[in-house]
Amino acid sequence: MLELSQSEGCPHCAKVRETLSELGVSYVAHNPRLPGDVGGDVTNEVTHDELTAGGEDQIPYLVDTDRGVTMYESDDIVDYLEEQYD
16 A cells, blocks of 8 residues: 655645556555645644654655555655556
8 A cells, every 4th residue: 555645735745646646556645734835734643653754754755555665755756656556
């Protein structure tokens, strides 16, 4: 299963979501923060804890539970998705 911590207003997250859609890959989206102008405050402590488990506090953050892979950075995530799911 793929889990993506993201925000609707984030262009880097949009890039990852678009790639997932193009590849037809199912995923679970988590929104750990309030959008843009609200200030990015944490809205879900559990999801935020999962986000920071990778060592950073940034989005997008992908967890591929089937392969035991976690990663940040939209370009790295897109490359990974295209390599593994295309």
